[in-house]
Amino acid sequence: MTETIPRCPHPGRAAVAKVVTIVPPALLAGCAQGGAPSFIIAGSYFPAWMACAFAGIFVALLLRIVLARLRIDAAIAYRLSFYSAVAVLVGAAIWLVGFGV
Numbered sequence: 001m002t003e004t005i006p007r008c009p010h011p012g013r014a015a016v017a018k019v020v021t022i023v024p025p026a027l028l029a030g031c032a033q034g035g036a037p038s039f040i041i042a043g044s045y046f047p048a049w050m051a052c053a054f055a056g057i058f059v060a061l062l063l064r065i066v067l068a069r070l071r072i073d074a075a076i077a078y079r080l081s082f083y084s085a086v087a088v089l090v091g092a093a094i095w096l097v098g099f100g101v
Helices: 011-032 048-069 079-099
Strands: 038-041 044-047
Touching: 038 048, 044 048, 048 079
Parallel strands: none
Antiparallel strands: 038 044
């Protein structure tokens, strides 16, 4: 007599359980590398990602001023999205060039 293996009533739960047990440790694996890069400013540690974000925002503001003086700013359809994307791209580029992460 052969026995049949009962089927799981919710087959998607097994996939979710695998994802829940594998993904969080994989995301946290980078945290064990000695911490994030940081600068010492006024005696306290300042995260490098925040400096890159500020640099990206600064470049986006400068670009906004330049484009406004050239009267090109009015032609940009989605200004908030455009300048936010510029800030993110510049910040990520500084991060990659400066820290190679």
